[in-house]
Amino acid sequence: MADSKVETTARLAQWKIDNLVNNSIRKSDPFRVGMWNWHLSVEKNRYLYVRLFPEAGRISKEQPPIAMFVLRIFNIGGSRRPWTSPVHNKLLRSSEDFVWPVDSSFHGRLVIDVEFLDLKVATMNGAEACSIWPNEGAMQLQATKGALKCLSRMLDDGLHTDVTINTANGSVRAHRAILAARSPVFESMFLHDLKEKESSVINIEDISVEACMALLSYIYGGIKHEDFWYHRVALLRAADKYDIGDLKESCEESLLEDIDSKNVLERLQEAWLFQLSRLKKKCLMYLFDFGKIYDAREDLSAFFQHADRELMIEMFQEVLNSWRL
Known part of the structure; x- marks a missing residue:
């Protein structure tokens, strides 16, 4: 039928219907947005029911879309403002996944718009779905990569x-x-x-x-x-x-990742010198809580010759604490 064709731009699809009579159902031709072919269908009786769904096939089965979209309905040439849906964000596999009932009567020639705000591919392993379109974060990341490449x-x-x-x-x-x-x-x-x-x-x-x-x-x-x-x-x-x-x-x-008996005293000295509290805590824990002070005893003499007096006092306090335990 002539009025089953859907015109599209990058993210907007528009379906013009010449005359929708009561107790009738219309289905659009497939139209391409993103990586999927889509259909719109409309049913008119007491309410007007609008459906949006991907065309059945391998892609929609293996990579079903999660669509964020808005629908609008208005009469061609009419003065009424369009009837606009809320923003929907749904996983769509078939015509049963989404239906929008419109409690309003439309006569004559109709236009149904669907504006896709985002399209994501649903994952089968529970991972976070990713948008198929570049967004602000992706664009910023791309710009950052380019800037770093220039600096290098x-x-x-x-x-x-x-x-x-x-x-x-x-x-x-x-x-x-x-x-x-x-x-x-x-x-x-x-x-x-x-x-x-x-x-x-x-x-x-x-x-x-x-x-x-x-x-x-x-x-x-x-x-x-x-x-x-x-x-x-x-x-x-x-x-x-x-x-x-x-x-x-x-x-x-x-x-912090590779403290061992060969480097723990050097790491402790660096932690004290540069005020690295987490590194100092982990080194003291390694030496005294885990009892590895005995594995590093050959290096203790040289360490104490150069270690800060306050650090040695703190180590002595750790020794006392370990004895109390």
């Missing part, structure tokens, strides 16, 4: 660098604006009349050039996991020195 290229290719960093065993080039944006310490160097502002040179003699590159890769958003893991202690020191809080947290989180 600026560092790797040395594009328009304007500052030199001298390390213990080499030099690297960077961008003062990016360093200043990520670290208030770097920002202060370039903002005030310090030698770094005048010479465009930063001397970081307590870090290797490899660790410095790992630090810059983190700042520019392109660090690799293996580089972070290998240089995490050096990165922790740099993060504390240059007040890069998120890097400091990431280093502490990583150092």
